[in-house]
Amino acid sequence: MYGMINRALEDMVLTYHGQDTWRAVLRKADVDVEMFVRMETYPDSMTYSLVGAASEVLGKPVPDLLRAFGLFWVRYTGGEGYGPLLDEAGDNLTEVLSNLDEMHFRLGTIFPMYGSVKPDQGMQPPQFSCTDIDDKALTLHYYSKRSGLAPMVIGLVEGLAERLKCTVEIRQLTFKDRGDDHDSFFVRYA
Numbered sequence: 001m002y003g004m005i006n007r008a009l010e011d012m013v014l015t016y017h018g019q020d021t022w023r024a025v026l027r028k029a030d031v032d033v034e035m036f037v038r039m040e041t042y043p044d045s046m047t048y049s050l051v052g053a054a055s056e057v058l059g060k061p062v063p064d065l066l067r068a069f070g071l072f073w074v075r076y077t078g079g080e081g082y083g084p085l086l087d088e089a090g091d092n093l094t095e096v097l098s099n100l101d102e103m104h105f106r107l108g109t110i111f112p113m114y115g116s117v118k119p120d121q122g123m124q125p126p127q128f129s130c131t132d133i134d135d136k137a138l139t140l141h142y143y144s145k146r147s148g149l150a151p152m153v154i155g156l157v158e159g160l161a162e163r164l165k166c167t168v169e170i171r172q173l174t175f176k177d178r179g180d181d182h183d184s185f186f187v188r189y190a
């Protein structure tokens, strides 16, 4: 994944736990990178190792860590100059969640998209769709070539809700890691 993801994880650990803890995470993950370059791709295995090591060092289960990271990611990207992109995606959760693919696609003008580079390099964004859209409620479908990141989606939606100044309730309905075709979530906000 893009260095920006690893960098944000580093930033989250540094912000809440400090330099020594981050050094311990790098050591445990056996990652010898002094500084992640935002626009460079790193193997997904490196990101998974960092998340696993951070979970052990912090004594926090991986799903809880990923959820916290999702929330942090929305704050982080907002502060890294991507705020306008999030703002343009919509004024409420239904609009923003319906525009996630378009938003990641537009990032292709900044990050090289898959197809234009070697397989396993470049951006391989997730795909989302919304169904059963009701007044302030919907089902969010999440498709990815990766596994285990559904808890991060929950945190991301919570981060968007924070940004949009609404409260949100989100519950996972289907689970890819339990044999369902993909992950999906019931989302209601107020």
Ligand code: HEM
Binding pocket: 001, 002, 004, 005, 074, 077, 078, 082, 083, 085, 086, 100, 104, 107, 111, 122, 123, 124, 125, 126, 143, 144, 145, 146, 149, 152, 153, 156, 157, 160
């Ligand atoms: C402006 C803010 C955002 C930026 C700049 C951004 C950018 C990115 C980038 C660069 C990746 C890595 C893809 C790769 O290296 O293959 C990624 C992954 C991902 N993004 Fe976004 N993103 C943003 C907001 C969001 C939001 C709001 C959501 C969902 C609510 C989301 C869902 C995801 C997920 C789940 C992944 C993990 C990859 C996967 O599932 O396969 N992103 N994003």
